[in-house]
Amino acid sequence: MTAPVLQTAALAVGYGTTPVVSELSLSIAPGSLWSVLGPNGSGKSTLLRTVLGLLRPLSGEVNLFGTALGRWDRRALARRVAWVPQAFDGDAGFTGLELVLMGRAPHQGGWGLPGPKDLAVARAALAEVGVSHLAGRVVSRLSGGERRLLLVARALAQEPDLLLLDEPTAFLDLQHQAQVLDRVRSRVRNGLTAIAVLHDPNLAAAFTDSTLLLRDGRVLGQGPSAELLEAERLGRLYGLGLAEARTEAGHRLFAPRGTP
Amino acid sequence: MTSVAEPLGVEAGRVPGVRFTPMRAALVLGGLTLLVLVALGASVVLGEYPVDLLRALSDPASPDGRVLFGLRIPRAVLGALVGAGLAASGSALQALLRNPLADPFVLGVSGGAALGATVALAIGLLTFAGPPLFAFVGALAAMALVLGAGRASSPYAALLTGVVFNAFAAAIITCIKTLLTPDRLGEVLYWLAGSLGYEPTRTLLLGTAVQVLGLGVLWAESARLNLLSLGDEEAASLGVPVRRTRTLVLFAASLSVAGAVALAGLVGFVGLIVPHLLRLWLGPDQRLLVPASALGGAAFLVLADAATRMLFPVFHAEPPVGVVTAFVGGPLFVWLLNRREHPA
Numbered sequence: 001m002t003a004p005v006l007q008t009a010a011l012a013v014g015y016g017t018t019p020v021v022s023e024l025s026l027s028i029a030p031g032s033l034w035s036v037l038g039p040n041g042s043g044k045s046t047l048l049r050t051v052l053g054l055l056r057p058l059s060g061e062v063n064l065f066g067t068a069l070g071r072w073d074r075r076a077l078a079r080r081v082a083w084v085p086q087a088f089d090g091d092a093g094f095t096g097l098e099l100v101l102m103g104r105a106p107h108q109g110g111w112g113l114p115g116p117k118d119l120a121v122a123r124a125a126l127a128e129v130g131v132s133h134l135a136g137r138v139v140s141r142l143s144g145g146e147r148r149l150l151l152v153a154r155a156l157a158q159e160p161d162l163l164l165l166d167e168p169t170a171f172l173d174l175q176h177q178a179q180v181l182d183r184v185r186s187r188v189r190n191g192l193t194a195i196a197v198l199h200d201p202n203l204a205a206a207f208t209d210s211t212l213l214l215r216d217g218r219v220l221g222q223g224p225s226a227e228l229l230e231a232e233r234l235g236r237l238y239g240l241g242l243a244e245a246r247t248e249a250g251h252r253l254f255a256p257r258g259t260p
Numbered sequence: 261m262t263s264v265a266e267p268l269g270v271e272a273g274r275v276p277g278v279r280f281t282p283m284r285a286a287l288v289l290g291g292l293t294l295l296v297l298v299a300l301g302a303s304v305v306l307g308e309y310p311v312d313l314l315r316a317l318s319d320p321a322s323p324d325g326r327v328l329f330g331l332r333i334p335r336a337v338l339g340a341l342v343g344a345g346l347a348a349s350g351s352a353l354q355a356l357l358r359n360p361l362a363d364p365f366v367l368g369v370s371g372g373a374a375l376g377a378t379v380a381l382a383i384g385l386l387t388f389a390g391p392p393l394f395a396f397v398g399a400l401a402a403m404a405l406v407l408g409a410g411r412a413s414s415p416y417a418a419l420l421t422g423v424v425f426n427a428f429a430a431a432i433i434t435c436i437k438t439l440l441t442p443d444r445l446g447e448v449l450y451w452l453a454g455s456l457g458y459e460p461t462r463t464l465l466l467g468t469a470v471q472v473l474g475l476g477v478l479w480a481e482s483a484r485l486n487l488l489s490l491g492d493e494e495a496a497s498l499g500v501p502v503r504r505t506r507t508l509v510l511f512a513a514s515l516s517v518a519g520a521v522a523l524a525g526l527v528g529f530v531g532l533i534v535p536h537l538l539r540l541w542l543g544p545d546q547r548l549l550v551p552a553s554a555l556g557g558a559a560f561l562v563l564a565d566a567a568t569r570m571l572f573p574v575f576h577a578e579p580p581v582g583v584v585t586a587f588v589g590g591p592l593f594v595w596l597l598n599r600r601e602h603p604a
Binding site for chain 1: 275276277278279280282355358480482483484486487489490491493494496497498499500501539543544545547
């Protein structure tokens with residue numbers, strides 16, 4: 001059994017001194033796809049930020065690839081861990097390809113001149129997410145969904161071992177939601193480990209191996225998505241009544257019970 | 261700006277969708293260098309006293325030679341240095357503060373420099389390099405204060421501290437002005453308006469060294485600046501040591517602006533307009549924008565200064581070059597504000 005990609009022990013995360021989530025113990029094996037579910041403000045993004053080293057853990061331990069988070073050099077970490085942030089609010093004057101090439105930065109020399117390999121990887125990432133046509137377009141002229149797809153492509157171009165996706169399906173139409181998770185899924189089959197913050201339990205059930213449920217600052221449950229995701233538990237997670245159904249193919253579907 | 265949507269495929273030195281390539285950079289920077297040389301050439305022959313270049317070059321001791329080597333060339337070099345420093349640091353600060361309309365004076369450097377120079381002029385230090393030296397010290401002190409106070413996680417903290425410091429310095433300057441005799445007041449006002457004088461070679465060499473150092477650091481950091489323009493957290497997730505890079509860029513930009521302000525006073529709009537116009541043409545990549553702004557700023561200020569000399573017969577005095585840059589820059593700025601940042 002290989003070392004876990006990410007391991008946390010008694011981790012507390014948050015801003016300032018108030019923990020948003022505490023007593024978090026996780027062990028994520030290589031080659032798995034996890035979802036993190038929970039109501040707004042339950043600390044999902046805060047957890048990802050902490051794992052990225054953008055926020056200091058309030059207490060507890062984080063180990064990445066067997067090494068304590070605090071001992072990672074930024075650049076070395078960026079070669080192993082990539083992040084798809086929730087929103088893009090940077091300089092929107094770059095083109096799609098320029099933005100995706102920035103994912104190559106941790107692999108390049110200090111001045112970031114792309115070599116043939118960098119260009120090939122960036123173009124392949126654009127094609128993988130289905131946005132090759134955005135290569136020459138300026139980001140400021142793109143829709144929220146198109147920007148989102150470029151951020152996913154950039155993270156894939158980073159060639160990480162661990163991919164952290166913060167609501168990768170936000171702003172995306174149904175087809176693109178499924179497409180993005182499908183592409184991540186096939187990367188995971190080839191050895192990538194991914195953690196995706198999602199808001200749709202149906203997507204979590206359809207695409208992920210394991211799920212972490214966060215509510216009220218603590219872990220409501222974690223484990224295989226197939227066992228964990230059921231109407232009663234999800235109802236407690238979101239604080240509303242949920243109905244569960246199965247498709248002909250056996251996939252579980254969840255929907256809020258209409259208030260009478 | 262032309263559309264960059266083209267079919268994929270690589271031709272000689274051109275990569276569709278990528279605007280920074282070594283070949284394009286060489287072409288753009290070569291062209292801008294030529295522009296600077298033309299501006300310098302125009303500046304040394306234009307003026308109230310027409311210089312005959314042939315006579316000046318064949319006999320440096322002739323009146324033409326003395327005007328050319330003693331006055332025109334040093335002043336053109338001074339203009340180029342000041343313009344380069346203001347425009348290139350303006351470009352870097354616009355990326356760092358993620359505000360395309362940021363100005364090189366936002367970090368409090370102008371307030372500090374003006375305060376330093378005002379104190380020097382007020383106490384009558386008109387001898388060797390009094391105002392420039394005091395301005396430089398004032399600018400660096402302001403920078404240290406702003407960097408110290410702006411240590412918080414957001415780049416806006418530095419920006420806000422700078423703005424507040426500028427207002428504070430302006431109040432002290434007003435206070436000093438009320439205590440001055442009319443002659444001294446005139447000197448202070450002329451300096452504050454931004455003007456190019458006649459600096460000794462030693463001062464010019466020192467100014468050149470400051471700009472080479474400041475702009476060199478900015479260019480060296482320009483790829484990381486690109487990543488920082490995406491946001492601190494994204495830059496960090498792409499491997500940029502955010503705090504170190506930000507401090508280094510702020511320091512280099514402040515050094516360069518302090519060097520420029522010390523030599524010429526507060527010349528406005530160069531650091532705002534030049535990088536912004538070049539950005540429309542070249543895109544936001546700082547690896548190209550920093551050196552292009554340095555060259556563009558140099559050409560712009562040298563030409564603006566030549567214009568002040570052409571205006572001598574009109575006003576029977578030379579208006580400060582800051583007045584010319586403001587006349588050109590103000591309307592341009594309004595025009596830029598009123599158009600979409602990224603045209604089709």
